[in-house]
Amino acid sequence: MYQLSGVTKRYTRGKKTVDALAGVDLTIEDGGRLVIQGPTGGGKSTLLQMLGGLDRPTQGTVELDGMNLGGLSEAKLTKVRAENIGFVFQSFNLIPTLTAQENVETALVPLGIKTADRRERAAQALESVGLGERAGHLPSELSGGQQQRVAIARALVKQPKVLLADEPTGNLDESTRDDIMELLEGLWKEHGLTFIMVTHDSSIARRAPRLATIRKGKVTITENAAA
Template sequence: MYELRGVTKRYTRGKATVDALAGVDLTIPDGDRLVIQGPTGGGKSTLLQMLGGLDRPTAGSIGLDGTDLAKLSEAKLTQVRSEKIGFVFQSFNLIPTLTAQENVETALVPLRLKAGERRERAAEALRSVGLGERLGHLPSELSGGQQQRVAIARALVKQPKVLLADEPTGNLDESTRDEIMDVLEGLWKEHGLTFVMVTHDSSLAEKAPRLVTIRKGRITVKENAGA
C-alpha cells in the first residue's frame, strides 16, 4: 500500500518557484488500478516519479508498505526499485543492440540471479505478452506495439508488486493502443499488481476504477463506478 502525506515538490525556475506537487495526500491500496490525468505541466509525471522512487519530495512522506521512500538512502531506494517496482514508459527505452530476450534480462541483473535463470525468466515473461517467437529479434525488427510488449515484459520479469506506466500507449495507433491495454489489464488481474498509469487519453481513464486528476500540483480523486 502507498500512503502519501503532504507531498510537495518545488522547483526553482529562474527567480520563480513552482510547486509541481502541492501537499498531495493519497492512499493507493494493494491491487488498485489508478489512472492519473491532467494538463501538461500539471504534475502527473512528477507524481509518478515520486511513487517510483525516481525523485524525492521537497516535503512530505511517501510510504510504500510502511517504508518512507523519501528517507531511504540511494542504495536502499535502488534496491526497492529493483525488487518491488516495474516501469513502462512511452518511449520503450530498449537497448537497440540487444535482442528482446536480452533487453528483458537487463532487469534481472541487479537481483544477481544465475545466467540460466535470467534467460528462463526472460523467455517466460516474453511468452506472457505474446512474444514467445520473437526472443531473438532486435528492437529494429519489431513493430512499435511489439517493442512496448518487450518493455512490459522487462518491467514484470522481476515479479514486482507495483507497475508504474507513463503514457505507455502515447506512441501507438488506436488499434495497437487497445492491444497493449488488454495486455496490461490482463497482467494486472493475473498478478494482483498495484497498477498506476499516467495518460492523456480520456477513453482509457474512463475505464479505470479510480481516476486522479491533478492540476497545478493539487489532486482530486474520483471513483469510476462503471469501470
C-alpha cells in the same frame, strides 16, 4: 500500500518557484488500479516519479509498505525499485543493440539471478506478452506495439508488486493502443499488481476504477464504479 502525506515537489526556474505537487494526500491500496490525468506540465509524471522512488519530495512523505521512500539512502532506494517496482515508459527505453530476450534479462541482473534462470524467466515473460517467437529480434526489427510488449515483459519479469506506466500507449496507433491496454489490464488482474498509469487519453482513463486528476499541484480523486 502507498500512503502519501503532504507531498510537495518544488522546482526553481530562474527567479520563479513552481510547485508541481502541492500538499498531496493519497492512499493507494495493494492491488489497486489508478489512472493519473491532468494538463501538460501539471505534475502527472512528477507524481509517478515520487511513487517510483525516482525523485524525492521537497516536503511530505511517500511511503510504500511503511517505508518512507524519500528517507532511504540511494542504495536502499535502488534495491526497493529493483525488487518491487516495474516501469513502462512511452518511449519503450529498450537498448537497441540487445535482443528482446536480452532486454528483458537486464531487469534481473541487479537481483543477482543466475544466467540460466534469467534466460528462462525472460523467455517466459516474453511468452506471456505474446512475443515468445520474437525473442531473438532487435528492437529495430519489431513494431512499436511489439517493442512496448518487450518493455512490459521487462517490467514484469522481476515479479514486482507495483507497475508504473507513463503514457505507455502514447506512441501507438488506436488499434495497437487497445491491444496494449488489454494486455496491461489482463496482467494487472492475473498478477494482483498495484497498477498506476499516467495518460492523456480520456478513453483509457474511463476504463480505470479510480482516477486522479492533477491541477495546479492538487489531486482530486474520482471513483468509477462502472469500470
